[in-house]
Amino acid sequence: MNQPAVLVVEDEELMRRILRQLLEAENFRVLTADSAENALEVFSTSDIAVVLTDIKMSGMDGIEMLDQIKSIDSEALVIIMTAYSSVDSAIAALRKGAYDYITKPFVNEDLLQTIKNAIQTRELFRENRALRRELDNQYDFSEIIGTSASLQNVFRVVEKVADTSAAVLIQGESGTGKELIAKAIHFKSRRATNPFLAVNCGALPESLLESELFGHTKGSFTGASTDKKGLLRSADGGTLFLDEIGEMPPTLQVKLLRALQEQEVTPVGSSVAIKFNARIISATNKNLENEVAANNFREDLFYRLNVIEISLPPLRERREDIPLLVKHFASQIARQQNKPEKLITKEALAALINFHWQGNIRELQNAVERAFILSNEEIETDNLPPKIKASAQNNFEMNDPEGLRPTLEEMERRYILEIMDAVKEDKTDAAEILGIDLSTLYRKLKRF
Numbered sequence: 001m002n003q004p005a006v007l008v009v010e011d012e013e014l015m016r017r018i019l020r021q022l023l024e025a026e027n028f029r030v031l032t033a034d035s036a037e038n039a040l041e042v043f044s045t046s047d048i049a050v051v052l053t054d055i056k057m058s059g060m061d062g063i064e065m066l067d068q069i070k071s072i073d074s075e076a077l078v079i080i081m082t083a084y085s086s087v088d089s090a091i092a093a094l095r096k097g098a099y100d101y102i103t104k105p106f107v108n109e110d111l112l113q114t115i116k117n118a119i120q121t122r123e124l125f126r127e128n129r130a131l132r133r134e135l136d137n138q139y140d141f142s143e144i145i146g147t148s149a150s151l152q153n154v155f156r157v158v159e160k161v162a163d164t165s166a167a168v169l170i171q172g173e174s175g176t177g178k179e180l181i182a183k184a185i186h187f188k189s190r191r192a193t194n195p196f197l198a199v200n201c202g203a204l205p206e207s208l209l210e211s212e213l214f215g216h217t218k219g220s221f222t223g224a225s226t227d228k229k230g231l232l233r234s235a236d237g238g239t240l241f242l243d244e245i246g247e248m249p250p251t252l253q254v255k256l257l258r259a260l261q262e263q264e265v266t267p268v269g270s271s272v273a274i275k276f277n278a279r280i281i282s283a284t285n286k287n288l289e290n291e292v293a294a295n296n297f298r299e300d301l302f303y304r305l306n307v308i309e310i311s312l313p314p315l316r317e318r319r320e321d322i323p324l325l326v327k328h329f330a331s332q333i334a335r336q337q338n339k340p341e342k343l344i345t346k347e348a349l350a351a352l353i354n355f356h357w358q359g360n361i362r363e364l365q366n367a368v369e370r371a372f373i374l375s376n377e378e379i380e381t382d383n384l385p386p387k388i389k390a391s392a393q394n395n396f397e398m399n400d401p402e403g404l405r406p407t408l409e410e411m412e413r414r415y416i417l418e419i420m421d422a423v424k425e426d427k428t429d430a431a432e433i434l435g436i437d438l439s440t441l442y443r444k445l446k447r448f
């Protein structure tokens with residue numbers, strides 16, 4: 001059973017023994033340390049519920065240790081033991097974030113009660129955090145839109161893999177929703193009440209990325225003034241999202257591979273490996289297989305990360321999702337701005353459906369928000385960003401004379417005939433522009 005422990009920090013051996021006996025008699029799991037230095041080591045490698053520490057110790061004293069512990073885990077619960085004559089220092093400790101203090105000599109019952117209170121506080125912290133996450137969770141889910149077959153397929157994979165710990169690699173162009181899907185997997189899983197942490201592997205210099213991921217020990221480099229746990233360990237029981245994994249420098253690829261194989265990390269400046277339990281979801285807008293082929297990315301790491309593969313198609317390949325997305329983003333901005341909802345004219349919607357979305361859903365979202373803000377009662381083509389407006393004007397005529405919206409098939413027919421016209425009926429050219437093969441084009445033309 002791995003019940004969280006009380007860590008007793010006390011340099012007098014007799015006192016350590018007495019405290020251990022007292023606490024074990026109450027069924028607490030007890031770890032001890034004879035100095036603050038040792039205590040920090042134990043604290044950063046074990047699951048500690050409460051730290052009970054003497055103030056006066058040779059070497060680092062209890063107050064400085066409190067500082068250090070708080071910098072490792074700001075929610076850590078530390079109880080200070082102090083002599084009756086030095087209550088002042090206990091007050092100082094409370095100001096620095098100690099949970100409580102107890103004066104020596106103490107009544108056993110008082111000490112036990114203080115520890116029990118601390119543990120209860122810890123439970124409350126955790127429950128609160130879980131509740132907050134659950135709220136986020138409900139919020140997140142109504143927010144993912146996708147009726148296209150390709151997105152429906154992605155949702156099925158998300159449901160299926162959420163509750164496993166398998167590594168997931170999400171590939172897709174910029175703005176296709178990679179982070180949103182990563183969060184969906186996390187919040188659908190049993191890990192949902194534990195942290196979802198993210199790091200952008202392309203945004204940090206190598207040495208910083210290394211200590212962000214794997215942690216470091218105090219003094220391991222200039223500026224490392226405290227121990228740092230590192231994201232792999234901080235995401236314990238939860239998920240670590242490695243964004244832009246394709247940008248990870250080769251030396252860190254090796255270190256990450258080893259960490260994933262062993263399920264343990266060795267912080268920078270340390271030689272002690274420590275276990276971790278985080279699920280890894282990575283994302284890239286590069287084609288990672290090509291990167292492997294070009295020797296920019298380690299093949300063995302690729303296979304470690306790519307146990308489950310999710311590929312998010314660009315928006316222009318699932319245009320049927322656009323109308324709902326537009327509606328969704330328009331309501332969202334209305335809510336944010338405390339404004340009534342607005343309708344969108346069919347011309348404006350057609351322009352959005354037909355645009356070549358290089359920046360995918362993020363670009364669509366920006367366009368809709370901008371148009372909402374600029375528009376009056378209705379969102380019109382005129383309110384769209386200039387380049388979308390311009391491309392709409394170059395587009396084929398979409399509206400029926402009667403003003404009815406054509407079916408998708410009808411739109412396709414007109415579009416193909418338009419292109420055929422533009423290339424003077426050269427079918428090879430037309431097929432190339434349309435991005436379909438020649439036989440498909442023949443088949444479609446025959447149907448028309």
Ligand SMILES: Nc1ncnc2c1ncn2[C@@H]1O[C@H](COP(=O)(O)OP(=O)(O)OP(=O)(O)O)[C@@H](O)[C@H]1O
Pocket residue numbers: 143144145146172173174175176177178179180181285328361362365
């Ligand atoms: N299916 C969807 N339904 C609703 N909103 C979405 C959907 N997919 C993405 N979004 C929204 O689009 C924006 C971009 O999504 P996200 O940040 O997840 O993309 P990304 O692939 O990580 O982009 P980048 O490669 O630029 O980091 C976000 O605001 C997100 O909420």
Ligand SMILES: [Mg+2]
Pocket residue numbers: 178179243
């Ligand atoms: Mg992203």
